[in-house]
Amino acid sequence: xxxxxxxxxxxxxxxxxxxxxxxxxxxxxxxxxxxxxxxxxxxxxxxxxxxxxxxxxxxxxxxxxxxxxxxxxxxxxxxxxxxxxxxxxxxxxxxxxxxxxxxxxxxxxxxxxxxxxxxxxxxxxxxxxxxxxxxxxxxxxxxxxxxxxxxxxxxxxxxxxxxxxxxxxxxxxxxxxxxxxxxxxxxxxxxxxxxxxxxxxxxxxxxxxxxxxxxxxxxxxxxxxxxxxxxxxxxxxxxxxxxxxxxxxxxxxxxxxxxxxxxxxxxxxxxxxxxxxxxxxxxxxxxxxxxxxxxxxxxxxxxxxxxxxxxxxxxxxxxxxxxxxxxxxxxxxxxxxxxxxxxxxxxxxxxxxxxxxxxxxxxxxxxxxxxxxxxxxxxxxxxxxxxxxxxxxxxxxxxxxxxxxxxxxxxxxxxxxxxxxxxxx
Numbered sequence: 397x398x399x400x401x402x403x404x405x406x407x408x409x410x411x412x413x414x415x416x417x418x419x420x421x422x423x424x425x426x427x428x429x430x431x432x433x434x435x436x437x438x439x440x441x442x443x444x445x446x447x448x449x450x451x452x453x454x455x456x457x458x459x460x461x462x463x464x465x466x467x468x469x470x471x472x473x474x475x476x477x478x479x480x481x482x483x484x485x486x487x488x489x490x491x492x493x494x495x496x497x498x499x500x501x502x503x504x505x506x507x508x509x510x511x512x513x514x515x516x517x518x519x520x521x522x523x524x525x526x527x528x529x530x531x532x533x534x535x536x537x538x539x540x541x542x543x544x545x546x547x548x549x550x551x552x553x554x555x556x557x558x559x560x561x562x563x564x565x566x567x568x569x570x571x572x573x574x575x576x577x578x579x580x581x582x583x584x585x586x587x588x589x590x591x592x593x594x595x596x597x598x599x600x601x602x603x604x605x606x607x608x609x610x611x612x613x614x615x616x617x618x619x620x621x622x623x624x625x626x627x628x629x630x631x632x633x634x635x636x637x638x639x640x641x642x643x644x645x646x647x648x649x650x651x652x653x654x655x656x657x658x659x660x661x662x663x664x665x666x667x668x669x670x671x672x673x674x675x676x677x678x679x680x681x682x683x684x685x686x687x688x689x690x691x692x693x694x695x696x697x698x699x700x701x702x703x704x705x706x707x708x709x710x711x712x713x714x715x716x717x718x719x720x721x722x723x724x725x726x727x728x729x730x731x732x733x734x735x736x737x738x739x740x741x742x743x744x745x746x747x748x749x750x751x752x753x754x755x756x757x758x759x760x761x762x763x764x765x766x767x768x769x770x771x772x773x774x775x776x777x778x779x780x781x782x783x784x785x786x787x788x789x790x791x792x793x794x795x796x797x798x799x800x801x802x803x804x805x806x807x808x809x810x811x812x813x814x815x816x817x818x819x820x821x
């Protein structure tokens with residue numbers, strides 16, 4: 397019995413010591429949080445001001461019309477048939493024509509938005525990492541409706557009307573990607589662009605346009621590339637969202653969860669031992685890491701967009717060693733930093749596809765004049781004949797009555813990374 401009593405006594409002492417240690421950790425962390433309070437408040441205010449500066453209001457805001465169109469669309473899901481039509485998997489059917497007629501009001505409402513000079517999507521940035529944003533469900537559907545209407549017009553012989561609808565679809569995508577600086581908005585904007593460009597590319601490659609119309613298409617594509625915002629600004633918005641959360645006197649990490657409690661708060665503080673058990677200081681270190689990524693991405697974007705006849709080093713946003721070291725020192729970085737490199741590559745791929753299609757319009761125009769495909773790409777603007785991934789001209793080959801433009805993409809070892817355009821006589 398004496399041995400059992402001693403064991404129980406020691407267990408009690410150990411538990412008491414652990415509780416005291418935890419309380420000391422909480423006390424140290426709280427002192428650090430309070431002493432740095434003015435600093436955190438200043439950083440949070442600047443971040444909130446920066447994000448709010450991107451918000452515009454007024455009757456000229458295209459979002460007013462897009463929001464009405466989205467509300468009219470509601471929870472409606474486009475049919476698989478219409479989706480397949482936009483992807484080019486099937487030809488037009490009476491059911492698709494009827495679906496476009498049924499959605500004419502939604503299309504026309506969204507069209508009004510594309511006539512507006514800007515789009516500003518409102519966000520309650522005060523929420524920081526948990527900022528409330530409007531529902532973006534339906535954005536892809538509206539883009540597909542624009543695109544389907546464009547395809548229907550072209551296939552019905554109304555080519556100019558079709559190009560006009562492609563124009564509206566492009567403006568819509570440009571408005572959304574510039575609607576606010578948030579990362580989610582950027583990625584949705586890229587998806588909207590790809591829907592329209594892929595459909596337009598098929599029409600151009602099939603020889604649907606005359607020389608004048610090809611010039612219009614080339615102009616649309618050029619405007620779309622120039623209208624892409626810098627991806628580094630989206631990364632900065634993520635850092636600003638975290639910075640706004642520093643103003644909250646609560647633990648900014650556990651505040652992200654509705655199920656947080658006192659015990660969770662203590663455990664999180666223990667994981668923040670490198671920053672004196674201060675979650676707010678831990679978040680601040682993560683913000684600094686995000687801004688290192690932002691600067692690295694800025695250099696990548698500049699290198700990718702510039703035209704130079706040389707090999708590019710586009711191998712990564714940050715070295716794996718830097719990333720691993722940062723995560724080991726700050727576990728919140730692993731929780732807060734998405735795969736920026738994969739996202740940046742989606743932007744790079746979009747630019748490459750745009751340039752390849754701009755070259756496609758030039759080649760098709762050349763064919764309409766000479767009745768043959770060019771033997772070399774040296775006849776065209778070097779900016780659009782240039783594969784920005786590898787610093788060389790696009791690969792050119794012929795197969796029967798078609799001409800193939802090809803790039804192995806960023807990772808030549810991955811077939812899914814390939815970019816290809818097949819032009820037909």
